[in-house]
Structures are given as structure tokens and as C-alpha cells.
Amino acid sequence: MKVLAVLASPRKGGNTEILVDEMLRGAELKGHTAEKLRLYECEILPCLDCRGCKKPSSGYNCALSDAMIEIYPRLEEADIIIFATPVYWYGPTAKMKLLIDRLRPYIASRKLAGKKGLVVSPSEEGASCCGPLLQMFAMSFEYLGMLNAGSLLAQAYEKGEIRNSPEELKRAIEMGQSL
Numbered sequence: 001m002k003v004l005a006v007l008a009s010p011r012k013g014g015n016t017e018i019l020v021d022e023m024l025r026g027a028e029l030k031g032h033t034a035e036k037l038r039l040y041e042c043e044i045l046p047c048l049d050c051r052g053c054k055k056p057s058s059g060y061n062c063a064l065s066d067a068m069i070e071i072y073p074r075l076e077e078a079d080i081i082i083f084a085t086p087v088y089w090y091g092p093t094a095k096m097k098l099l100i101d102r103l104r105p106y107i108a109s110r111k112l113a114g115k116k117g118l119v120v121s122p123s124e125e126g127a128s129c130c131g132p133l134l135q136m137f138a139m140s141f142e143y144l145g146m147l148n149a150g151s152l153l154a155q156a157y158e159k160g161e162i163r164n165s166p167e168e169l170k171r172a173i174e175m176g177q178s179l
């Protein structure tokens, strides 16, 4: 199966990326194809609510022209999508929110329906602060017809601090193996 991680931390080698890399390593060990996409390296414009993607005449495609032209096919080719974002103000980073808003074409086209979605999210406070974030993803997965395949929440604040938690790294690799 194809696993795609969309990574929405601005910190290269930060806690989110470390967890994602472990998870993808686990997935590869089980023979899956694993890819990572750093969203902070992509220009993603905000959804303008033009509603073009609701019209059959548009082929249910987005009218905007930016990096999403390459990201849409990668999402569609994946069987499993990992949404990886640090917690920023009890939600995802702005870059992740830009991506989520641009998933709107998939409400009509249903092209993400049946795919598995997972959330990877480190934060200073840990799992106890992730309720709003998890609820947003769970409801969005449901709206898109995706299957909620769970989440990996971890406590870490400084860049790379998650490396001091071998049990969290183990959890990440095991989760990747179980995909």
C-alpha cells in the first residue's frame, strides 16, 4: 500500500518530522511504499470559497493554481494519509489548515473516500490538550468518507526533544508497522 505523510511543521528535523520518519520506517519494514511531503516547502493558497469545485463542469477540480496541482494527485494515489502537525493553539498549524481547506473538491468527487487517515501530533502539553485537534480531524475524515485509523500524540516542546522518549519512538514505528 502507499502511505503519504503530509508534514506541517515549519521545523525541519523537529518533533513532528521525527515521529513521522519513525512511522514511515515502520511502514516500509512491512513492505509499504512511504512518502513524505513537507508542506512548508509548498505554496498553498487559501480556499476562496468560489465553489468551482462543486460544479460537475469543473470536473470537481479546484480553480486555484499553486502547489496543490501536484499535491492533489499524490493524495489521490495514497491508500493511507498521515496528517502530521504540531499543536498550535489547540489546533493544527496554519499550513495544515490551508491544506485541509483545500480538500474541499473531495466532498463532491469522493476521491478520498475509503482511504485511511491518521494524525501525528506532538505538543508541549501532550495528549490532554489534543481534544479539539482530534475532533476536527475525526469529523473531517468522516465528512470525506475516510476511515479514521487513529492518532499518535506525544509530549515534546524543544526541537528534537522527542528523541529523549524512546517509548514514543517505539510507538511510532509500531504504528507504522501496523498500518
Ligand SMILES: Cc1cc2nc3c(=O)[nH]c(=O)nc-3n(C[C@H](O)[C@H](O)[C@H](O)COP(=O)(O)O)c2cc1C
Binding pocket: 009, 010, 011, 013, 014, 015, 016, 017, 086, 087, 088, 089, 090, 091, 122, 123, 124, 125, 126, 129, 156, 157, 158, 159, 160
Ligand atoms: C505558535 C505556537 C503555538 C503552540 N501552541 C501550543 C498549544 O496550544 N499547546 C501545546 O501543548 N503546545 C503548543 N505549542 C508547542 C508545540 O506544539 C511543540 O513545541 C511541538 O513539539 C513542536 O513540534 P515541531 O518540533 O515538529 O515543530 C505551540 C508552539 C507554537 C510555535
